Each structure stands twice: as structure tokens, then as C-alpha cells.
Amino acid sequence: MEELYLRYRQPVFRIVYRSTRNIDEAEDIVQDVFLKAFERLHTFREQSRFSTWLMRIALNLCTDRARMRQRRQELLEREADHKLAWCHPDAPDPIETAQQNAFHEAFYTALNQLPDHHRQLIILRDLEEMDYETIAQILGASVGAVKLRVMRARRAFKAKLEPLLRAIGELE
């Protein structure tokens, strides 16, 4: 198990980190990925690759975490609205963030605004440059369906990215 862990730790971390952009959170998720994988090793079907199986677990855990984070954020905002009516919650302004952190930060700001299923596809296909076949295996979908979903994800992503790029002067 240690060998498997050492072999796949960094590739799993890369995907998770692209999604969270936080080292501690990414390491927590990586730990959960391997705990889940090793505890369910007997359910692993060898028709898919071990790395593919791990990536599927990682994406599911990232989605769970993102939902938890969003729920917590909503609760905090609701609480702040309730208790501190005079004080506006300090949700970061995406445009300001992009200006401060320049080009690649605009990219991640837009990426984080996407729904999970779109974000995952942009990470896997456009950032990690995985082939459609592998993505199809990870997501349990056909190659054709994945191609279509990637196109939709890009369309959604560009719509989010456009105002951010304009704000930092990368688009006229």
C-alpha cells in the first residue's frame, strides 16, 4: 500500500490542489482519498486503471468538500446578516481579486465560480491535458458525452472569465 501511495500521491494532489488552491485542504483530501481507496480496495475492478479509480474518488471528495465549504459560507453570511445587520459580509469581490493577483488568478477565480461538473472538466482536460478516453473512464461516461460536456464547460468558463479579463485589461 505504501508503494501505491507514494506512486500516486502527487498526481492525486495535483488534481485536488487545482480544485482547492489550498495546500492543507488538498492534503486532507488526499488523505481521505487514500483512506477510502485502501478500505475499498476489494471493490476495485481491474478493468479500469488504479489511477483512474483514484481520480474518481478524488473528484467526488473535492465535490463534497466544495459543497460543505459553500454551505458553511452561506451559513456564515446568513448569520452575519442576522446578527450584524450594520456590517456587510466581506465576500471577496472577484473582480478585485483578479486585479490584485493578475492573470492566472483571474483564471482560478473564474474556475471557482463554475459548478463542480464544469470545473472538473476544465481541470482534467484543459489544465491537466488528460485525453478524452481517460476522462471518460474517470467520469464513467462515453467519450462523445465527455467531448460535448467539455465544450459546454469551456463556454461557461469563458463567460465567467471574460469580465475578469476585461477588468485586468487583458481584453479590450
Added chain:
Amino acid sequence: MKRLCRELERHLESGAEHLPDALRAHLAGCAKCQRAWRLHQAYQRALRAAQSEPTPACELPWSRVQAQLAARAVSRRPFAWLRPALAWA
């Protein structure tokens, strides 16, 4: 939307970095497609910038995962909840 506008949109969404001649000719005279093309190029630049950003190394040691695995295995044993009580008695 014109046929060529749709074609160009599909072409860009498929991730292409270069345009065929027919679409390039169309682009020269279509303001809407020019905007889409500029956005697409900016997207490609942003993508390259994000790709070139190094990913930090994962420092999570195997010993931590191993310890967690062992702890979870113990807690799943039948009557695990009884053990502390028996030990105390």
C-alpha cells in the same frame, strides 16, 4: 446566427488554436466573431499561465495515512465501543 458564426463558435469550443481559411475570412468581417476570437485567445493565454504555475509538492507522509487506516480499522471491529469500558473495569 449565421452558419459560419456557429461554425466558428463550435471550432473555438472544441479548443482549436488555429482557424481554417474559410473561418478566418469570415472573422475579418464579423465583429461578434472577432470578440469571440479575442476571448478565446485570452482564454488560451490564461490557460498557459495557469499551467505554468508550479504545483506544490504533497508533504503528507505515508505514516499519517497508515495511522489513520489503523485507527479506522480498530474502530470498525465488532464491539469496539465495549473495549474502553472493559479496560476500565
